[in-house]
Amino acid sequence: MTTSCSLRGNDYFLFIKRQQGKIALLLVYVDDLVITGDINELITELKKMLNSYFKMKDLGELKYFLGIEVLKSKEGILLNQRKYALQLIKDTGLEEAKSTTTLLEQILKLTTLDYDKIVQQDNEDEYNLVEKSAYQRLIGRLIYLTYTRLDITYAVNFLSEFMQQPKRSHIEAALRVVKYVKKEPGQGILLKSSSSCQISAYCDLDWGSCPMTRKSVTSFCIKIGDSLVSWKSNK
Known part of the structure; x- marks a missing residue:
């Protein structure tokens, strides 16, 4: 690994490698890995580096991960279960x-x-x-x-x-x-290939809707361009 790149963890399961303006992402769950990025050379380099530390099996292009199916098309990436x-x-x-x-x-x-x-x-x-x-x-x-x-x-x-x-x-x-x-x-969920990077958020509130506690129920969803990336509903 050269001095111009680094492998840092933003979370316990997500690691990011940057090198000369390019990026590679490593997602880890127990002994399963997902590697992606914006250039094949950086992805290949990351695979070789990981394989030098422990034995790895390359399963090819991502199609199925943790019960989630990944389907690719010209419109984008469809995630379904x-x-x-x-x-x-x-x-x-x-x-x-x-x-x-x-x-x-x-x-x-x-x-x-x-x-x-x-x-x-x-x-x-x-x-x-x-x-x-x-x-x-x-x-x-x-x-x-x-x-x-x-x-x-x-x-x-x-x-x-x-x-x-x-x-x-x-x-x-x-x-x-x-x-x-x-x-x-x-x-x-369809992650569209033509989406912009504009972030938009929507929320709704059902005031005092719980008959037992009279607490409200709040829901929200967040989109990047036309792609839905986060949502939640809770009391």
Whole structure:
């Protein structure tokens, strides 16, 4: 490595190498690596340097990484989790179920068990608890699906509030999200090749929407050009 280049970590998993105005990026997860950059010579040099320290296997052009499929075209790069979504549908036994076009029923008011007792609801079905670990696993898998599915972010964040005492209504709502995903399992995020570098951000607020705490729900998304790069929904 010459004095004109450096390998620095901006995060625990992302390293950046700059040399004579060019750049190479190294993304690390356990024993998996993704290397990219704006010039092939710098990428090749980085591979050789890493291979001199430990044994590496070059799998070629990136197509699949951590459950995320990478598809390239003239329009840009499409990131989706189709294979992951189909496996989720299979594991939940919803392969033959009819898909839905909406995430949550508009009239559905999900609450915690403690709140139900406070307001003295008489619906006995609401007090039927389901296996907590099964509900937590399902929500965890849906959370990972939000990495490329902006459209389910709010619903998954909302359902994650009930992981300590999940009821039958909660698991039914979570399975409805899976049915929604089934409608278009390959939907993802397109990082456009023609995007500008202009950053734009949008946010929305549902004031006092939580019936239990009266807290607000805030959501935002950030775009670079026409490409969506960050989003979140939380109470």
